[in-house]
Structures are given as structure tokens and as C-alpha cells.
Amino acid sequence: MAKSYENEHPIKAFGWSARDTSGILSPFNFSRRATGENDVQFKVLYCGICHSDLHKIKNEWGNSKYPIVPGHEIVGVVTEVGSKVNKVNIGDNVGVGVLIGSCRTCNSCTNDLEQYCPSAISTYNTMYYDGTTTYGGYSDLMVANEHFVFRWPENLPMEAAPLLCAGITTYSPLKYFGLDKPGLHIGVVGLGGLGHMAVKFAKAFGANVTIISTSINKKDEAIKLLGANSFLLSHDPEQMQIMVGQSKTIMLASERDRLKYHDYLYRSYIDENKKIKRCPGPGCVNALEFEIGS
Ligand SMILES: [Zn+2]
Numbered sequence: 190m191a192k193s194y195e196n197e198h199p200i201k202a203f204g205w206s207a208r209d210t211s212g213i214l215s216p217f218n219f220s221r222r223a224t225g226e227n228d229v230q231f232k233v234l235y236c237g238i239c240h241s242d243l244h245k246i247k248n249e250w251g252n253s254k255y256p257i258v259p260g261h262e263i264v265g266v267v268t269e270v271g272s273k274v275n276k277v278n279i280g281d282n283v284g285v286g287v288l289i290g291s292c293r294t295c296n297s298c299t300n301d302l303e304q305y306c307p308s309a310i311s312t313y314n315t316m317y318y319d320g321t322t323t324y325g326g327y328s329d330l331m332v333a334n335e336h337f338v339f340r341w342p343e344n345l346p347m348e349a350a351p352l353l354c355a356g357i358t359t360y361s362p363l364k365y366f367g368l369d370k371p372g373l374h375i376g377v378v379g380l381g382g383l384g385h386m387a388v389k390f391a392k393a394f395g396a397n398v399t400i401i402s403t404s405i406n407k408k409d410e411a412i413k414l415l416g417a418n419s420f421l422l423s424h425d426p427e428q429m430q431i432m433v434g435q436s437k438t439i440m441l442a443s444e445r446d447r448l449k450y451h452d453y454l455y456r457s458y459i460d461e462n463k464k465i466k467r468c469p470g471p472g473c474v475n476a477l478e479f480e481i482g483s
């Protein structure tokens with residue numbers, strides 16, 4: 190019998206897949222691999238919707254291969270563990286984020302920076318080691334190597350699944366750059382998925398937070414709902430002028446808008462030695478950019 194999505198692996202699975210660029214997801218019967226000795230199998234209970242899922246299902250980055258089962262903010266309960274797994278047990282709550290594989294030997298991998306591994310394998314729409322396509326968390330069952338499975342804290346609601354992508358994307362730089370101290374002034378550009386996380390973390394760390402947005406409609410949400418201290422409308426030059434020359438840290442939480450802010454920001458990135466470097470010119474832009482002081 191020819192291999193199909195349903196029988197290329199032994200374990201039946203069900204998900205929602207995109208078949209074309211329409212943005213419409215439809216029911217999809219497929220299969221998961223048997224639980225290997227280092228694998229964790231879990232029942233998916235929650236999965237966040239990341240904006241990158243929307244880009245992927247519509248092929249807006251030009252590299253989508255259909256069918257796609259999106260989802261890389263996945264939380265569930267362990268149903269089976271391989272013989273060499275010692276991190277979690279059956280019944281534990283676990284999560285899987287954006288990655289499910291990497292070479293584990295390169296400089297990045299041996300420094301716990303698997304996200305920079307040139308051979309990193311994404312949780313969905315990438316070819317796994319066995320030559321089959323990876324499918325994400327818009328599904329009922331997940332199997333992943335334990336190295337990429339996180340134990341989910343007992344006291345953390347499982348519906349907080351977006352912590353696995355938007356959460357770590359904003360929490361990590363705040364911690365890494367020492368921005369987790371009270372009294373700092375932090376600007377957050379964009380109030381989408383990342384922006385929500387950024388303002389909540391920054392406020393929890395005790396910062397004075399300014400939201401910088403293209404839409405005045407976000408003002409109430411920013412201040413009344415999320416507790417931001419102030420709000421700037423990004424296309425108002427007079428308001429934006431407030432930023433210039435002030436000692437603030439600006440955190441870009443909006444991919445779409447980042448190029449517009451180059452008038453206000455120095456572009457920076459992290460090199461292979463975890464050092465902050467100034468970008469030499471246009472085109473060298475990381476997902477998060479900072480100006481620290483002036
Ligand atoms: Zn994401």
C-alpha cells in the first residue's frame with residue numbers, strides 16, 4: 190500500500206490542516222510515529238495561535254508545503270514515554286514550542302541556543318530525520334524527543350500555551366538584557382501577541398511601560414486592560430519625538446512595523462558569543478531590537 194499521511198506512521202492522529210493559500214483549515218487524518226526510546230507522546234489539550242501560523246498557512250513567507258498542520262505553542266498530558274526518557278512521566282503536563290529537533294553538537298546547540306542551530310527542525314512544516322513532514326499542535330496527539338519537551342508547572346494554567354512562543358520571545362530578552370529590574374522605562378512597539386506578553390512581563394518586573402502603536406484603538410486595551418503607563422501613536426511625529434533622546438529601552442514586538450522605527454532606533458543583534466552588536470546597515474535586523482539609553 191502506498192504511503193499516505195494516514196499510514197506513513199503507526200499511530201493515528203487527527204488535526205486541522207491548510208491545503209492551500211486560502212487560509213482555511215479543514216479536518217485532516219494523519220499519523221504520528223511510534224514513541225521512540227527518547228520520545229514523549231502526549232495528548233494535546235491546548236495550542237496557541239501564533240501570527241506565524243497565519244503567515245505559514247497562507248504561504249506569505251513563500252516556503253510553505255501543503256498540507257500544513259500549524260501550531261507551536263502546544264500543551265498537553267503525557268500518554269507514553271520511551272524507555273530512556275527520565276524528564277517526565279505518564280500523566281505529567283508538558284509543553285512543546287517552536288522546535289522539535291536540532292543537531293545537538295554545534296556551538297549553538299552545546300550552549301543551549303538550539304534556536305540558532307543551522308539544522309534546527311521546526312515543530313511543523315519541516316522535514317524530520319525520518320524524511321516525513323512535521324505536523325504541529327492543531328491536532329490531538331504529539332510525539333517529540335524529550336529534549337524539546339518542557340515540563341509544565343503544576344500551578345500554571347495549561348491554557349497559557351502562548352508562553353511557549355510569544356512568551357519566551359519577549360521574556361528572554363527582558364531577562365537577558367537585565368531589564369527585569371524595577372524602575373526602568375520600557376517602550377513596546379506593537380500590541381499584538383508579542384506585545385501583550387511584553388507589557389505584562391515588563392509590568393511584572395516593575396517597569397514603567399509605554400506602548401507605541403499604529404492604532405489609537407489599542408490605547409484603552411494598553412492602559413486599562415494591560416496596565417501600561419502611557420501610549421504613543423507611532424504615526425504622529427510629535428508624539429514620537431518624545432522618544433528621541435530619552436533613556437528608554439525600546440522593544441519591538443511587531444514584525445510588520447519594525448522597519449518604520451529605524452529613524453528612532455539603533456539596530457542591534459546578538460552574535461555567536463552572546464554579545465550585543467550594532468548592525469552595520471540595512472538588512473541586518475533581528476526580531477527584537479533595542480536602543481539602550483542615548
Ligand atoms: Zn510563534
Ligand SMILES: [Zn+2]
Pocket residue numbers: 291292293294295296297298303306307308309
Ligand atoms: Zn546544532
